[in-house]
Amino acid sequence: MADYDYIIVGAGTAGCVLARRLSEDPRVRVLLLEAGGGDTHPYLRMPLGFMKALRTPRFTWPYWSEPEAQTGNRRVPIPRGRVIGGSSSINGMFHIRGHRGDYDEWRDLGCSGWGYDDVLPYFKRSETSWRGEGPYHGGDGPVQLSRIRNVGLFEEELRQAYADAGYPLTEDYDGEDQEGFGPGQITVDKRGRRASAARAYLTAEVRARPNLVILTRALTERLLFASERVSGVVVRHGGAVHEITAGEVILSAGAYNTPQLMMLSGLGPEAHLREHGIPVRADLARVGQDLLEHPRLDLVYQAARPETFSRQLRWDRAALSALRWWVSGTGPFSSHVCSGSAQLRVTEGVDRPDIQILSSPVAIRADLWFPGLTPPPPHAFYASICLLHPKSRGHMELRSASITDAPKVFLNLLGDDEDVATLRRGLQAARHVYGMPTQAALMAHELQPGAPLQTDAEIDAAIRAQAGVTQHPAGTCRMGVDDAAVLTPDLRVRGVAGLRVADASIMPTIPGSNINAAVLMIGEKAADLIKGAA
Structure with a gap:
């Protein structure tokens, strides 16, 4: 018998949503893993502290892009949140969904169920808008939105x-x-505190659920397999390495860390994995490819x-x-x-x-x-x-076969x-x-x-x-119906049982917005897909 029904890797924006929604069923056992620590520091609570948080290594994966000729061989900083709440705990808090056409484009690319009319209810479900409930806004969702x-x-x-x-x-x-x-509209509550995904979705009541376990400072090193099926994860926590099993694993580690973990587990471009001595379990050529940034x-x-x-x-x-x-x-x-x-x-x-x-x-x-x-x-x-809609696409790849080595990121900016x-x-x-x-x-x-x-x-x-970037990486495990897509529209990894992805890496194109709102929606819809309610 598996240790958990669901293991969620990454307590970022989508991971926090999934942890709350999946654990609403008391019969379901959920484990949420986060490589970073807690979010009590004032930089992470005070809205104007975000520029300090972005520059503080204890709260981030302090990543940099690789130099590229078209941008003067500069290395561009691309920090990601390494703290409960992920990048929603360190970002600029802007809440903009993007144009309805952005999501209709996903639908038109074959991702049925992801058009604007399909995803609007999930946007509304995620928020309590300062405008009040209406045709376009929610009035009782976890994330409080305020006018600047x-x-x-x-x-x-x-x-x-x-x-x-x-x-x-x-x-x-x-x-x-x-x-x-x-x-301007931001994720700040009525008490003037940042409404990160962690603070909004993982309230004290949710954290107290007996069927939800949250581990911080838990670094997931690779996926476990039982035959052809993903059966759990290998995690370093408390100075020891643990093997934890689950009925299904959901990767919500973000557009850089999700594909890195997949490749370290043998899911990715075959030639690249062999370069690093990683046994190939599934030749998924586009894992880490199709990177989009604003x-x-x-x-x-x-x-x-x-x-x-x-x-x-x-x-x-x-x-x-x-x-x-x-x-x-x-x-x-x-x-x-x-x-x-x-x-x-x-x-x-x-x-x-x-x-x-x-x-x-x-x-x-x-x-x-x-x-x-x-x-x-x-x-x-x-x-x-x-x-908002760059034509350039980059990619990321492994630097080594170790999870502790930052991936190589080629933004292909401009x-x-x-x-x-x-x-x-x-x-x-x-x-x-x-x-x-x-x-x-x-x-x-x-x-x-x-x-x-x-x-x-x-x-x-x-x-x-x-030129720099806006810290909106997406697309590195994109969903679609074409043979090159990494995921099916229900977020399952093609050809790999027991594994789904739910974060910005699933996006086939990037919304014309600050993408945190879209990732909240992805978490909400992913929860329904997993529960069979979508």
């Missing part, structure tokens, strides 16, 4: 600039009108006056804000420093937004400062210009020239908006990529030299 508190963030000035520039406005980019400039370009302006959020980062003001957040869950550290999000079409003929612009009245690397000891951060306005051209059009659109009177009055001059860069060739060179 916009005091002092110049939201109205930016809204007017988008209107003056001729772009549409929307009050709800997850609702009927999914295009244009709208208010490229990002930063647009930064020097502020005309010292009125940006940098004022809040002087140590004494910051200390008072942190205390206010701790006591009452209010104040500038209880939300996000974002003036709003714009989902725009900048390419002729596209049927949905292809660029996202997130704007903030603060430099992205701004930090606390101490008068007389450290210089203050510059007063700046920052916009992240994100390419590998397709059309991706560069779309980002250029995105930059031109953002410059146009920031040139409108309500914004121009706030700006002194462009710092990055630099006002002198005006020709297509100059801008394209700057994009290749400066």
Whole structure:
């Protein structure tokens, strides 16, 4: 008899959803494994702590991409959450589902049951929206969503600039009108605390269920097999190695770690596995392939006056804000420093937004400062210009046959020239908006990529030299109905019994959004698929 009915590898966004939903049946025994630790640190609870959390190795898999010629042989940081809650515990908390066409595209690729109308109920089931329950939003789900508190963030000035520039406005980019400039929405609860997947789904009541076991600091090394069937996992925990069996194993370790674990277990491209001396159990050629990421370009302006959020980062003001957040869950550290999000079409003929612009009245690397000891951060306005539907696909592969060696990640960022051209059009659109009177009055001059860069060739060179990513990896174990797909649409690994995948790696294409909302939906739908309720 197996030790558990289900073993979930990875307590990230989807893993936390699965642990809660599968353990709702008291007859089912569930084990949730997480390589990282707990999530009680203030960096992981305070909304404005996310930039600190991203840079703290104890909370992350501190991964870097491999150098590639088309981006100047730079290594790009790609940290992933290594803590209960996964990347939902360290991310920027934006909650944007993407356009309905993103999910209809999955359906049209053969993934029946994954169209927009199919997945909307799972989006709604996951959330308690600040808007209240309605046709597009849930009113009693685990994840609390809040509108960004916009005091002092110049939201109205930016809204007017988008209107003056001729772009549409929307009050709800997850609702009927999914295009244009709208208010920022984040996973923060009414007490001003981050609503990570762990805090939302693994409440004290859920953790107390006798049929749910959660192990942190438990590193899964490989899968166990009984004949041709996955029968469990090998886990390092508490200084010892354990073999734990299950009726079914669900990998929810993320777009890098899920394919790594599959390949270390003999499931992947045959030639690559043999290079590392790994016995091949199933030749799955596309495991680790088809990697998708959202490229990002930063647009930064020097502020005309010292009125940006940098004022809040002087140590004494910051200390008072942190205390206010701790006591009452209010104040500038209880939300996000974002003036709003714009989902725009900048390419002729596209049927949905292809660029996202997130704007903030603060430099992205701004930090606390101490008068007389450290210089203050510059007063700046920052916009992240994100390419929503990249044509370039990368891949990841093993560095060695050890789970402790980080995988090699080849982003192939900007590998397709059309991706560069779309980002250029995105930059031109953002410059146009920031040139409108309500914004121009706030700006002194462009710092990055630099006002002198005006020709297509100059801008394209700057994009290749400066572009990064938004930490949205997806697609490395994609589902589909073609012979190359790793998963079937019910998330089973092709040709391998007893194994499913539920995380961002299943995506056949990447949604035009910050993908945490989509991964919550995947967790909710995966639970129904596993229980036979979908």
